[in-house]
Amino acid sequence: MARIRDTDTLHGLGTRAVHAGQEPEPLAGAVTTPIYQTSTYVQDALGKHKGYEYARVNNPTRDALERNVASLEGGTHGFAFASGMAAVDSVLSLLATGDHVVCGENVYGGTHRLMEQLRSRLGLTFTFVDTRDVAIVERAIRPQTKLLFVETPTNPMMRLADLAALGSLAAARKLLFAVDNTFATPVFQRPFQFGADIIVHSTTKYLNGHSDMVGGMVVVRRDDLAEQFAFLQKAVGAVPGPFDCWLVLRGTKTLTLRMRQHDQNGRRIAEWLEQDKRVRAVFYPGLPSHPQHNLACRQMSGFGGMISFEAGSLERARRILERTRIFALAESLGGVESLIGHPATMTHAAVPRAMRESMGLTEGLVRLSVGIEDADDLIQDLDQALAG
Numbered sequence: 251m252a253r254i255r256d257t258d259t260l261h262g263l264g265t266r267a268v269h270a271g272q273e274p275e276p277l278a279g280a281v282t283t284p285i286y287q288t289s290t291y292v293q294d295a296l297g298k299h300k301g302y303e304y305a306r307v308n309n310p311t312r313d314a315l316e317r318n319v320a321s322l323e324g325g326t327h328g329f330a331f332a333s334g335m336a337a338v339d340s341v342l343s344l345l346a347t348g349d350h351v352v353c354g355e356n357v358y359g360g361t362h363r364l365m366e367q368l369r370s371r372l373g374l375t376f377t378f379v380d381t382r383d384v385a386i387v388e389r390a391i392r393p394q395t396k397l398l399f400v401e402t403p404t405n406p407m408m409r410l411a412d413l414a415a416l417g418s419l420a421a422a423r424k425l426l427f428a429v430d431n432t433f434a435t436p437v438f439q440r441p442f443q444f445g446a447d448i449i450v451h452s453t454t455k456y457l458n459g460h461s462d463m464v465g466g467m468v469v470v471r472r473d474d475l476a477e478q479f480a481f482l483q484k485a486v487g488a489v490p491g492p493f494d495c496w497l498v499l500r501g502t503k504t505l506t507l508r509m510r511q512h513d514q515n516g517r518r519i520a521e522w523l524e525q526d527k528r529v530r531a532v533f534y535p536g537l538p539s540h541p542q543h544n545l546a547c548r549q550m551s552g553f554g555g556m557i558s559f560e561a562g563s564l565e566r567a568r569r570i571l572e573r574t575r576i577f578a579l580a581e582s583l584g585g586v587e588s589l590i591g592h593p594a595t596m597t598h599a600a601v602p603r604a605m606r607e608s609m610g611l612t613e614g615l616v617r618l619s620v621g622i623e624d625a626d627d628l629i630q631d632l633d634q635a636l637a638g
């Protein structure tokens with residue numbers, strides 16, 4: 251169990267991104283955390299070891315990553331998993347047959363698939379609701395409800411959930427409150443400050459930031475939850491290898507710098523798209539025209555690089571997607587390079603069509619993950635793609 255040191259909470263976010271959870275390597279004094287590429291550890295005597303027995307249970311590189319991300323989120327315990335979906339599944343594994351979950355309707359398609367197509371077969375029940383409306387969330391709660399799970403901003407409609415209001419509701423109804431903070435990252439949003447019990451990340455995305463690994467993370471503050479997640483890590487074994495952990499640690503060192511550039515580029519491109527008559531609608535919480543812009547300003551310190559826009563039809567979307575030269579047509583998000591995608595057939599294909607359309611997730615919707623390239627070049631690329 252990777253518990254952060256008390257001193258990790260005494261510094262600014264940029265300082266913690268570089269240093270939290272990481273001690274100088276004792277053998278040679280290496281500044282960078284080593285990659286402990288081992289499956290097991292020699293023990294001094296029967297029942298006597300240096301804190302490590304078997305790499306599924308813990309690994310020094312993984313421990314450093316878990317402490318680092320926990321510190322960034324303001325948590326006390328971090329748990330790394332082999333993917334973002336493994337992290338989400340670990341949250342659902344806290345529950346028992348017959349338990350009920352209230353979940354945002356506009357979550358990542360893989361989250362919806364996991365809940366509806368797998369966990370529902372194992373005795374959990376789910377209600378998917380519009381988490382923009384606290385009253386709708388409250389009406390969905392049943393006596394069997396144990397967990398409230400939200401993304402904010404959502405993927406890909408960029409809806410927001412009022413974390414303070416939902417945190418209060420969850421506390422009053424004695425529910426676990428889990429927040430997927432992948433889009434905003436701890437740089438721009440701090441769910442623990444609003445009552446979250448569990449924070450989930452796909453570390454594949456912004457925390458890593460270089461599109462070269464797959465992983466997930468759960469961060470908590472409560473010791474009882476930490477004990478359960480430590481057990482799940484050990485019992486299920488869906489943990490990342492040390493090299494993947496090292497790649498995320500490399501990424502978090504520049505997280506605050508990268509997020510500023512993602513945010514700066516995201517704002518410029520969203521403003522440009524909104525003025526372009528070839529675009530039907532733009533979804534970005536940093537725009538004053540976004541219906542929840544005031545909420546975004548209250549609970550976020552930046553808006554990031556995720557933008558969706560309505561092209562008007564599948565054919566128009568296809569032409570745009572296939573004409574970009576800098577924006578690469580690919581799934582995933584959060585890397586230094588800009589990506590463009592089609593949620594209806596890519597990330598959210600597992601969501602029933604009627605549900606997609608009721609949320610406005612049409613076949614004409616295009617999603618951008620704006621990277622850190624020069625904004626003028628990205629705008630020129632979108633301009634020529636739209637001209638097609």
